[in-house]
Amino acid sequence: MKIQPSVRYSHTLLSQFLQNGDTAIDATVGKGNDTEFLSQLVGEKGKVYGFDVQEEAIKYTNQRLDDKNLSKNVTLFNTGHENIDQLVDGSINAAIFNLGYLPGSNKDIITKPDTTLTAIKACLNKLEGNGIVVLVLYYGHAGGPLEKNAVIEYAKSLDQKEFSVMQYQFINQVNCPPILLAIQKNSN
Numbered sequence: 001m002k003i004q005p006s007v008r009y010s011h012t013l014l015s016q017f018l019q020n021g022d023t024a025i026d027a028t029v030g031k032g033n034d035t036e037f038l039s040q041l042v043g044e045k046g047k048v049y050g051f052d053v054q055e056e057a058i059k060y061t062n063q064r065l066d067d068k069n070l071s072k073n074v075t076l077f078n079t080g081h082e083n084i085d086q087l088v089d090g091s092i093n094a095a096i097f098n099l100g101y102l103p104g105s106n107k108d109i110i111t112k113p114d115t116t117l118t119a120i121k122a123c124l125n126k127l128e129g130n131g132i133v134v135l136v137l138y139y140g141h142a143g144g145p146l147e148k149n150a151v152i153e154y155a156k157s158l159d160q161k162e163f164s165v166m167q168y169q170f171i172n173q174v175n176c177p178p179i180l181l182a183i184q185k186n187s188n
């Protein structure tokens with residue numbers, strides 16, 4: 001068995017923490033890989049909310065979910081994840097962020113530190129005890145290091161009584177191997 005790369009490990013973590021009937025957020029829908037995975041994990045009694053600023057990402061993912069009969073429990077918003085607080089009611093059990101740009105799409109449309117932090121904070125406020133926010137940080141593009149540093153600094157500053165924060169990365173690979181952060185809300 002091989003050590004899982006960050007993207008793969010993000011799914012392993014989500015599958016360990018999410019259950020049938022849970023609520024989850026995909027904060028960066030893109031081509032819908034995570035949205036589809038979340039929809040399957042939470043099942044028909046669960047709920048998935050997805051966000052992306054690119055209309056083509058939302059259209060593509062809606063079609064993808066329809067084709068697989070997985071759209072019933074998913075609501076996609078063609079708007080920034082900085083609006084999570086206004087658009088998602090109630091608590092959540094997990095959220096996933098894949099930061100950076102969408103491969104094969106417009107590389108100028110990237111996630112940005114301010115809006116990313118607003119969205120992370122909204123997710124943490126909504127998190128149930130033992131719930132997790134998983135972030136995969138890509139930082140090989142212009143603007144990437146700034147966002148990576150801002151997110152890691154924020155995650156490091158979280159009170160350990162309230163949250164447990166893990167960082168996971170291959171440290172002997174070239175070309176900025178993605179970093180995974182997992183933030184779990186401690187249960188009372």
Ligand SMILES: C[S@@+](CC[C@H](N)C(=O)[O-])C[C@H]1O[C@@H](n2cnc3c(N)ncnc32)[C@H](O)[C@@H]1O
Nearest residue numbers: 028029030031032033034052053080081098102
């Ligand atoms: C690395 S890609 C996500 C890949 C995706 N998880 C998948 O399965 O294909 C990052 C995505 O974030 C989106 N994005 C950029 N700024 C955003 C924002 N403020 N709110 C939500 N999505 C944003 C981009 O349009 C892009 O689709």
